[in-house]
Amino acid sequence: AAKSILAQAILDGVSQISVFVRSVSTEKTRPYLDKLQERTGFKVNLYALEDTSELQSRIAESDLLVNATSVGMDGQSSPVPESINLPEALLVADIIYQPFETPFLKWARSQGNPAVNGLGMLLYQAAEAFQLWTGKEMPTDEIWQSLTEKYK
Known part of the structure; x- marks a missing residue:
């Protein structure tokens, strides 16, 4: 990184x-x-x-x-x-x-x-990979909400 x-x-x-x-x-x-x-x-x-x-x-x-x-x-x-x-x-x-x-x-x-x-970095790296693999945008706002609830 x-x-x-x-x-x-x-x-x-x-x-x-x-x-x-x-x-x-x-x-x-x-x-x-x-x-x-x-x-x-x-x-x-x-x-x-x-x-x-x-x-x-x-x-x-x-x-x-x-x-x-x-x-x-x-x-x-x-x-x-x-x-x-x-x-x-x-x-x-x-x-x-x-x-x-x-x-x-x-x-x-x-x-x-x-x-x-580094949670934001993790999320946006995942979003790029998701886009490459599926051709679709990952719902980053929803996932960010879940991540911050889980990791706080």
């Missing part, structure tokens, strides 16, 4: 993207980002998640913060240290939809930030 989110952000015309990964994952991540830059001309900045000073600096300049990992599915973990301060208008998104509210989203909301989970 992270790769798709990056590609779509570039297509949508963002001016800057910073990706934070665990330091042990930088060697694995760099080749993909290099290939993305080669194909799009867009340079994605890569940082170690453990560098909390850089993390704070980049978040302070951001409009959107996305967790595209499984960290938080246990209902206890958060991908970002709670010592980080979020700018007031920063939108926080977590691609996880179960639990409905991850610790990451709870933390963001406790700082007054708008926050969304």
